[in-house]
Amino acid sequence: DKRLHQARELLRGHVINDILHRPGWSEISAVWEQQGVICKGRMDRVADDWSLIIDIKKCQVGAATLEEIEASIANYGWHRQASMYVDAITYYTGVTPLFAWLFVEDGPPYDVNFLPCDDETLQIGRMETNEVLLAWKAAVQAGKYPGYLADTKNVLRGGVSEWYRKRFNSKVL
DSSP states (O other), X not given: XXXXXXXXXXXXXXXXXXXXXXXXXXXXXXXXXXTTEEEEEEEEEEETTSOEEEEEEEEOXXXXXXXXXXXXXXXXXXXXXXXXXXXXXXHHHSOOOEEEEEEEESSTTOOEEEEEOOHHHHHHHHHHHHHHHHHHHHHXXXXXXXXXXXXXXXXXXXXXXXXXXXXXXXXXX
């Protein structure tokens, strides 16, 4: 794909290449146990000394501002993925790596943004992940999986998100 080659060439000349171009492995798969549940994942890039995990994310042109990146991380649960990958490497090596996201625009100018994950974000991701894993473990043990509509007598009404309502109402008022 022409766009992929263009993005690669721009990355090679970018200052972020000092971080990216270091010894390591790409597409590292891992299987580990967390909260009594067998987990698996595939990391985009891991430094050969286990000190860094890089997760590459594609974004639209102009959509790699800190605000947009942080919204994507929260919306897609990438902070949970980050905590799991850090825990996987720590589980195997005893080394607690830095986790970072590399956002690459999907069109010209193929700019990038690099965001190392802070400790609080990892802790939030870990707490949320453990909550989900414990709920999954309980559901498996009970043989009952509640799903989205556990209580059909109290179906909620909704539509656009709260942030959208606030944005809309601020324009109207």
